[in-house]
Amino acid sequence: MSTKNLEEKQYLIRFKCDTKSHLTVLDHDICMTKCPDKICTIFCPAEVYKWEGTRMQVGYEGCHECGSCRIGCPYQNIKWEYPKGGHGIIFRLA
């Protein structure tokens, strides 16, 4: 079977996006000065986090709400809330 890249995988999912992010990077300087790996940009299963040179871009719209970034951030630098009721990811199958 054809392998889909992440972007194509993400297209398979239904999202109802809120206008406001449920994920907040508290201090972008910590990412810049203390976190050379920027590990959230690697392990996030939806590539929500993208480092843009001086700040972390947060594409919360594609978030699976798994919680990995909250637990995995080595500096507890991510404020993680649930999206507003009924919003966010909507799994249809499994």
Add this chain to the structure above:
Amino acid sequence: MSEKFDVIVVGAGPAGTACAFTCAKNGLKVLLIERGEYPGAKNVMGGVLYRQQLEELIPEFWKEAPLERPVVEQRFWMMDKESVVTFGYKGLEWAVEPYNNFTVLRAKFDQWFASKAVEAGALLINETVVTECIVENGKVVGVRTDRPDGEVYADVVVLADGVNSLLSKQLGFHKEFRPDEVALTVMEVINLPKDKINDRFNLEDNQGCTIEIFGDSTKGNLGTAFLYTNKESLNIGVGTTLSSMIKAKIKPYELLDYLKNHPMVKPFLEGGESAEYLAHLIPEGGYHSVPKVVGNGVVVVGDAAQLVNAIHREGSNLAMHSGLLAAEAIVEANKRGDFSEASLNHYREALYNSFIIKDLEKYKDATHTFEKYPQYFKDYIPMLNRAASQFFTVDGTPKREKQKQIMKSMTAEKGTFRVLQDIYRAWKAVK
């Protein structure tokens, strides 16, 4: 919404719904709050649901629940890069009632299960996030939601809010989980015609097969992969502890693609069409990670209480049973009119006397052992594959000589003492 209920259950997954169902059946006034558009919209599972614990709640549920296939064969693969050592069991006693377990698609199953709680009398409210517990005089008396005027009161609040239980953390029942206490798992549902599934897995129409895959499926990291058969689709997924993912700098979706393209796996998926991609955390800290589960006016059930037996891939059944035990304690507390921690502690006692905590206790050091000593996944599985290859390749070497060579090659790399030490350590962790 300033009405008062006997019980508020936060989260309409297996644990919360089982609890709401049982409380409602016993005549209590129950509010079941779900943050998703419908129950199951936020929930992910590899797909195996065990029969026993649900049957205790709903006899012969398999006659009406949206299930995929009863599992008749469980295979275990110890996989290397271009080979696999397999072990499994297929039994037709599992193909007939009452069955042993089923594959399910959670978005469908959870909606059905929640509808049973509603039939029993619970009030289900979707699309509502509980933002905090309302605490008065050291006692939980209700919840605050993200709806306008969204405060609701009850004698008991049941936290069934899943692996990311922000609510039990707010109450101080546990600290933030560590990356080695959770497994990050990604999966895909792949549509495939029924006859192709039956042919490839050697199944009849109403029979299912599960394959657990160790070794190269996680590139030797602590975790597993799985391949399960639904009616007309496959669930394929892979996960490792979040700490392993961080350490090895793994992108989970790349690991999933690696698995899907593995020569041992690929032929099963040929011609399939991806239908959904899902990620979720599994609480795998086990016995040592179970938080405080009872407080004044509050209990914690299911994933929120870390009730997952990772070794036996049991989770949803433990969730349901914990929900049932909590409900029984709540019903008793209701009769006494006492919702203090001491009164609700019957739930904790029942939980700790049940197979749930007994099983978690049995494997309490397993995750830690396998995380600390990666050789089991990294070295021994490839070693086992080499030994099997050597043993089954006919090349004129007498069999006794072959056995000697194999034993020698296994101990040569590590030394006899280290091998014995590794075997003893693994045995101790799972005995």
